[in-house]
Amino acid sequence: MSTDDKKTDGAENEGRRDFLMIATGAAGAVAVGGLAWPFVASMAPNAKVRAAGQPVTIDVSAVEPGQAITVNWRSAPFFVRRLTEEEQQAAAALTADDMKAYEPVDDRLGGAEGAGEWTVVSASCTHLGCIPSQVEGDGEGWNCPCHGSVFDVAGRILRGPAATNLPLPPYVFASETSLIIGTEEA
Amino acid sequence: MSAPSSDPNRSTLEHHGHYEPTTGVGKWVDERLPLPRLVYDSFVAYPVPRNLNYFYTFGGILMLMLVCQILTGVFLAMHYVASVDYAFNSVEAIMRDVNYGWLIRYIHMNGASFFFLAVFIHMARGLYYGSYKAPREILWMLGVVILLLMMATAFMGYVLPWGQMSFWGAKVITGFFSAFPVIGVGLQEWLLGGYNVGQDTLNRFYSLHYLLPFMIAGVVILHVWALHVTGQTNPTGVEVKSKQDTLPFTPYATIKDAFALVVFFVVFAYFIFYLPNYLGHPDNYIPADPLKTPAHIVPEWYFLPFYAILRAITFDIGPIDSKLGGVLAMFASIIVLFFLPWLDTSKVRSTNYRPMYKVFFWIFVVNAVFLGWLGSRPAEGIYTPLTQISTFYYFAHFLIVLPILGLVETPKARPQSITEAVLGSAKASGGATATPVGATAAPEKKG
Numbered sequence: 067m068s069t070d071d072k073k074t075d076g077a078e079n080e081g082r083r084d085f086l087m088i089a090t091g092a093a094g095a096v097a098v099g100g101l102a103w104p105f106v107a108s109m110a111p112n113a114k115v116r117a118a119g120q121p122v123t124i125d126v127s128a129v130e131p132g133q134a135i136t137v138n139w140r141s142a143p144f145f146v147r148r149l150t151e152e153e154q155q156a157a158a159a160l161t162a163d164d165m166k167a168y169e170p171v172d173d174r175l176g177g178a179e180g181a182g183e184w185t186v187v188s189a190s191c192t193h194l195g196c197i198p199s200q201v202e203g204d205g206e207g208w209n210c211p212c213h214g215s216v217f218d219v220a221g222r223i224l225r226g227p228a229a230t231n232l233p234l235p236p237y238v239f240a241s242e243t244s245l246i247i248g249t250e251e252a
Numbered sequence: 253m254s255a256p257s258s259d260p261n262r263s264t265l266e267h268h269g270h271y272e273p274t275t276g277v278g279k280w281v282d283e284r285l286p287l288p289r290l291v292y293d294s295f296v297a298y299p300v301p302r303n304l305n306y307f308y309t310f311g312g313i314l315m316l317m318l319v320c321q322i323l324t325g326v327f328l329a330m331h332y333v334a335s336v337d338y339a340f341n342s343v344e345a346i347m348r349d350v351n352y353g354w355l356i357r358y359i360h361m362n363g364a365s366f367f368f369l370a371v372f373i374h375m376a377r378g379l380y381y382g383s384y385k386a387p388r389e390i391l392w393m394l395g396v397v398i399l400l401l402m403m404a405t406a407f408m409g410y411v412l413p414w415g416q417m418s419f420w421g422a423k424v425i426t427g428f429f430s431a432f433p434v435i436g437v438g439l440q441e442w443l444l445g446g447y448n449v450g451q452d453t454l455n456r457f458y459s460l461h462y463l464l465p466f467m468i469a470g471v472v473i474l475h476v477w478a479l480h481v482t483g484q485t486n487p488t489g490v491e492v493k494s495k496q497d498t499l500p501f502t503p504y505a506t507i508k509d510a511f512a513l514v515v516f517f518v519v520f521a522y523f524i525f526y527l528p529n530y531l532g533h534p535d536n537y538i539p540a541d542p543l544k545t546p547a548h549i550v551p552e553w554y555f556l557p558f559y560a561i562l563r564a565i566t567f568d569i570g571p572i573d574s575k576l577g578g579v580l581a582m583f584a585s586i587i588v589l590f591f592l593p594w595l596d597t598s599k600v601r602s603t604n605y606r607p608m609y610k611v612f613f614w615i616f617v618v619n620a621v622f623l624g625w626l627g628s629r630p631a632e633g634i635y636t637p638l639t640q641i642s643t644f645y646y647f648a649h650f651l652i653v654l655p656i657l658g659l660v661e662t663p664k665a666r667p668q669s670i671t672e673a674v675l676g677s678a679k680a681s682g683g684a685t686a687t688p689v690g691a692t693a694a695p696e697k698k699g
Contacts, residue, residue, distance in 0.1 A: 109456065115446045136543070140447035143543055194631075195423055196545035212547060213632055227566075227631055229574060 121248025123240070126184075134200055136189055139247045143189035143197060144235055145221070146245060147207070149175070153219045154183060156205040164205075166223050167230050174220035174231075178239040186237045186247065187221035193228035208232075265483045265492065267297040268500035294480060299498035300505045301486035303674050307381075308484065309512035310374040316513060317367040318472065322465050324360040332412065334458040336451045339414035340539045358528040364406050365531045366520045368554035371399060380613055382601030383485045389593040391478040396589045398471050403586075405464040406552070408457040411449075415536030416546045422449045422457075424549055428562070431576040448542065488673045489601025490666055497670040548630065556627030557620055557646075561585050563631045564643035581643065588650045595650050597658030605664040609657055616649045 111119070119140045126146060129135055134147035149157070154175070162168035175182035189197050191210040198208035198217060207219035215226030222231045239245055240252040271292040273279045282289055331350050333342040346353035375395070378384055384392035411422045426449065430440040445452030483492055492498055499505070523530065531553060535546045551559050565577035572580065588595075603610050623642045629635040667673035 109445055110442050111444075111446050112452065115450075115452060119447050141450055141542060142448050194549060195420070195427060196549075197543065212545060212549075213630060229566075 119248070121236075121246050124245045124247065125243060126245050127243035131183070132202075134185075137247065139235060144247060145185065145187050145189045145200075145208070145232075147185040147200075147219065149183050149185060149219055153202075153207075157218055157220045160205055160218055160222070160224075164224060165218070166225075169222060169231060171220055174222060174234070176237065176239065178242045184239070184245070185220050186245065187232035187234055189232075191215055191228055192223070192230045192232060193226070198232075265299055266495045266498075267293060268299055268495075268498070269297045271297070294476075294501075295506070296500065296502040298480065298501040299492065299495070300484055300501050301492055301497060301670050302499045302504075303486050303488060303670050304484065304505065304508070305487055306508070306512050307373065307377040308486075309509045310370050310377065311479075312509035313370050313513055313516050314367070314374060315472065317363060317370055318465065318468060321360060321363050321367060322469070324356050324363060325462070325465065327356050328360055329462065332458075334412070334455050336414060336454055336540070339412060339454060343413045355524070358524045362520065362523045362528060362531065364409065365552070365554065366516075366523070367402065368406070370516070371402065372554070375399070376617065379616075380603045381485050381487060382489055382596070382598075382603070384593045385596065385599075385601050386593065388478070388482050388485070391475065391482060392593060393590055394471055394475045394478060396586065398468055398475060399589075400586060401464055401468045401471065403555070403558075405461060405468065406554070408461040408464075410552060411454065411457045412461060413536060414454065414540045416538040416540055416544075417533045417536040417549070419449055419540035419542065420546055420549050421551055422453065425551075426453075428575070428579045428582075431573070431579050433576070485601060486670055487602060487604060488667055488670055489605065490668075490670055490673070493669050494671070550628055553624065553628075556625070557623040558582050558585055558627075560623045560627035560639050561643045561646065563627075564636075564639040566636060566640075585646060588647065592650065592654075596654045597656075598654075598661060598663070599658070600663040600666070602666070605666050606657075606661060607664060608661045612649065612653050612657065615645075619645050619649070 122137070122139050124135075124137050124146065126135070126148070129146065129148045131148050131150045132153070134145055136143050137146055138144070154171075157171045157175070160171070172182060174187075175185060177184045185207070191198050191212065193210065193213055193215050196210050196212035198210040198215070201207065201209045205218050206216055206224065207221065208217040210216075210226065210228070213227045215228035216224045217228075217232055218224055221234075223229070235247050236250045237245060237247045238250050238252045246252065271282075271289040273282045273288070278288065281287070328346065331342060331346045331353065333339060343357070346357050348354075350356075378392065378395070407421075407425060411418045426440055426443055429443060430436040432439060441447060443453075444450070445456060486492075533550065538546075550556070559582075562578045562582040565574050565581050567577075568574055569577050598606060598609065600606050603613055619642055623639070623646060626635055626639045626642060631639075
């Protein structure tokens with residue numbers, strides 16, 4: 067401190083006090099924010115939940131064309147359906163006029179080496195989260211028992227209250243018989 | 253007698269009598285922590301308008317409902333296990349094995365419904381008698397905060413038994429947070445503590461369900477504090493102007509509140525003992541199954557109007573898709589209440605003196621009940637357009653009807669004072685205590 071401090075009048079001192087107030091307040095805000103962060107972060111999915119949410123590998127060798135299985139990833143169900151030739155053709159024949167949120171069938175199907183005979187989609191109806199039942203024929207693939215939404219074999223919404231297609235999880239076929247859900251890289 | 257306030261909006265709250273400690277101990281305490289004095293001033297000598305009707309007893313009823321829910325909840329927590337494996341069974345153990353567990357749980361379960369029943373009547377009273385108008389804006393807004401806290405508490409409490417409706421209700425409601433762009437999915441996972449409703453969700457809901465009622469109690473103290481600063485409204489909407497307009501809280505309001513409370517609790521008890529599951533859903537007696545959805549997911553009855561508003565938005569609004577639009581509309585239906593004191597442009601408090609608003613008030617009430625009924629219907633067919641019309645009207649009431657009505661409506665002449673309304677003008681003006689100056693101005697002309 068210099069002797070000038072004693073000579074300064076009130077106004078200058080006020081400026082210094084304002085600066086001290088703001089500096090103290092800012093430091094306090096940073097401290098409170100820093101202290102709050104661990105508590106906020108503690109509510110996010112914990113290490114065990116994240117570990118259990120790692121990609122899962124599913125053996126699909128037993129699934130014949132026309133069959134579907136329901137698998138779990140991140141405690142949510144997913145449909146894995148192997149389409150017959152007819153079903154693939156029926157899905158390809160549908161146009162934007164037949165559905166609410168058109169996506170080309172090539173974007174919806176997958177398989178090893180680019181073969182598009184598998185549908186891997188979320189099993190939660192995009193309306194209110196019910197689990198649709200599998201149906202066959204007329205290009206229809208799933209019918210939601212709750213509010214009547216109808217999806218095609220590629221999980222695209224045809225009619226009913228749901229507005230969007232069944233979402234695709236990240237997935238990849240490591241081989242003809244091995245499906246990995248949770249990542250797009252084998 | 254103190255001089256009447258120069259501002260006619262201010263009530264002259266002159267207390268009936270003063271606290272005088274009679275014993276040595278009483279004096280000793282009063283000089284150190286005047287808590288008995290506070291209680292005496294707030295609940296004994298406190299002046300209440302002499303014309304309060306039974307709709308004004310619901311504040312007291314609500315206080316007791318809160319105590320009732322906290323007490324039964326504390327005892328339930330002694331037996332409940334917040335685990336996805338044991339939650340359902342522990343609730344069944346409360347029902348079958350714990351001594352009087354069935355009674356405590358049925359009180360708590362139905363208590364939630366009766367808490368909301370009382371709060372809706374309390375709010376309708378406020379809407380009818382203009383209780384939200386100056387100088388009671390903060391009082392009203394604190395009430396809206398309490399409503400929001402109650403809704404959060406009730407929603408999380410419903411998840412705890414871990415039945416089918418618990419699980420799927422939680423899934424649907426938390427699913428709406430994923431509607432927010434960019435941060436939505438992350439926000440939802442943060443709220444759930446996982447990728448789906450699960451153990452971490454149940455645990456934190458239990459923690460918060462225990463915490464929030466005490467926060468409600470804190471806001472209730474502020475609510476009552478604000479009430480005791482401005483004084484109560486009354487069915488005339490004319491402020492208290494002199495001591496003869498009021499009566500001491502005890503015995504007059506105490507007895508009236510107590511009588512209403514007993515009647516309310518008789519109905520409450522009828523539900524507890526004879527219709528304990530009438531207001532619930534049978535599906536919640538099926539353990540939660542993440543792979544099987546109940547055929548028809550509906551919330552508890554007190555959330556139905558808001559659930560209907562949520563589902564009314566089936567179309568995109570500009571860049572906002574229908575899902576996000578529904579979530580925003582649902583939140584907006586409560587948030588709009590915060591702005592009510594400024595949306596209502598009429599200076600007249602009581603609907604008794606507002607002939608046009610009286611009609612719109614009842615339309616609003618009928619529409620709100622209709623919305624609730626629509627919320628219980630499936631979201632399909634004719635119900636969807638009806639829900640949209642009803643939702644539109646809900647918002648139109650606040651955003652169009654109230655602002656315009658205050659400007660075009662001619663209110664009826666109001667009484668000069670509460671005493672005049674109760675006893676007639678001759679007695680009021682002939683009273684020896686003299687009518688204060690503020691009361692002689694024509695209240696229907698006051699700015």
